Amino acid sequence: MRHIISILIENESGALSRVSGLFSARAFNIESLTVAPTEDASLSRMTIVSVGSDEVIEQITKQLNKLIDVVKVVDLSEAAHIERELMLVKVRATGKEREEMKRIADIFRGHIIDVNESSYVIELTGNTTKLDAFLDAIDRALILETVRTGVCGIGRGDRILRA
């Protein structure tokens, strides 16, 4: 099962390596990992997407909690939550494909944020399946480069993660 684990961690040097080292040392899987400081600069918020059985995910959250720098851990996928990922795609955009590319970007509510005579950079946000769907919708041969942030997520309504 796919889980989205949110972590509040002290914004210290080496904090990221403690988390990533834990995953590799214990053979846990990481699909994606994002990290950035929160509104409180002394804390970072990390979102990890991992796949594993309930037992494995339980171990992951327990082991994360054991890290001294970790303030809180929550499995977002246990309840209602929102997840988003940002993707930038550079595509070939020439001739009749130039118009078609803009049309598909519009359908996916993407923005073209860089233009030159032969290519576009399209900015797209959404959950992982939406971004995957966009890539499937356009001609693979036209994709020059993609970069994705990995998932970040937040609980709905009253679910609040803070120190």
Next chain:
Amino acid sequence: MQLTGAEIVIRCLQEEKVEHVFGYPGGSVLFLYDELFKQNQIKHILVRHEQSAAHAADAYSRSSNKTGVCLVTSGPGVTNAVTGIATAYMDSIPMVVITGQVSTAYIGQDAFQEADTVGITRPCVKHNFLVKDVKDLAVTIKKAFYLARSGRPGPVLVDIPKDVTAQKCEFEYPKTIAMRSYNPVVKGHSGQIKKALQLLMEAKRPIIYAGGGVILSDSAAKLTKLTKLLGFPITQTLMGLGGYPGTDRQFLGMLGMHGTYEANMAMQHADVLLAVGARFDDRVIGDPNHFAQVARKVIHIDIDPSSISKRVRVDVPIVGNVSEVLDEMLKQLESMTAKPDAKALAEWWQEIETWRGRNCLKYKQTKNVIAPQFVVQKLYEVTGGDAIITTDVGQHQMFGAQFYKFDKPRHWISSGGLGTMGFGLPAAMGSRFANPKATVACITGEGSIQMNIQELSTCKQFRLPIKIINLNNGYLGMVRQWQEMFHGNRYSETYIDALPDFVKLAEAYGHVGMRIDKPADVEPALREAFTKHKNDLVFLDFVIDTKAMVFPMVAAGKGLSEMILAEDL
């Protein structure tokens, strides 16, 4: 008053009431050693290899519950110490490691004796710090001691660049420390404890399974009281030995890969299992799927939530310090009207006695060849069961665990988790410094002892009257045992040729050496070592049966009750 970083480190150690530091000097710790030189409160023990500094500090802690401290220089000083740090980590031993680092301006420049200490040690410490500003030094050291001792204990490392030890700032040692990210649970949930007691009262075939958590939390007396009140059988892990009197009838012996027949059978067939500060590791329960084939209720007391339901599914988890949880259990037990099922318990004990009747530790002592078990048994008798026993790793370690009966905690000092050869001698040094009046013996083998034999020099310098019990069979015995059993007798690289003359070697270091090759001489030699040479280090080189095997044995990956017993059993 403004102090230098080096002065601050020493002041912090003094504030923590540190009496001994095990270490080895070097370029990046020169300022620290200069300050050590200028004071008398802390005694520095100069080892001969940094691995030994870490092992000695670790055993200092194991044998006394005072936090061991180790001090080494950057680069190779740290990398040498890593084995010792990892050893302490695997057995949850509180220890503070202070390491020198190259000056901050040189970090990342591939400077002389530079190593990424924080990176290298990260997976084998509870936590580590790199102190880049002298103003953070005192609070970091305070945190290090606090982290090492609290919660599930472990080694904590503080890496200090050389320039930080020279910079000055105001010194104030914090009285208390609070960390928003670190709040270990101490008290067990009383509702869970109640549930656990109810299960225990309903049990027909109960067993108590206790581990190193009992020793670490100083709970031997409480565990003994609880076990006596309940009248249940109890078994212990390698790390737990001494947490319950080893000579008591309710004690079934150690369980696991080389555990007793009765302990393993009782563990496998129990219907209610009370695990106390133990973690169901692979050397204890073997194949978890085989273990799960028998339905049983499991109660698990552990300070570390991640130890619970990791390898064995737990029905009643109790997260907390073993000592506090046992207090609450004893308290609730007093006010309970329900009593253990006496009739069922009597039947269960009858079954256990049948298993015990197999006498699974039986061995033959012939006239001409010394059996290793016989040496340990005689060591037990000669020392009155009262010595602190350290070990290395291998067959001798298992014979030590099986044949020396520990009635008191902190007397069995052995590397359980990491299984580190070379641990025994430095561990004996650390134990002796922590217990200056204790009889200390190191059970070892000719393979292991050579991994830190240079410490014979340290022992001479500090006049440590350690007794080294070398069970010398000329083989790396445990590996040879596996080769014999699972690799068609192909003794690949396990025969140790060109062994030194250990008697002469001991004498060269200024100690007493003895070589014993006849069974009749075993006891007299031991008596001589512990009486006539009470104040000397004696290296007793016992030439033992080259083919001795450790039984019972649960082969790797097998079920706990699938034991291999000695041939005539």
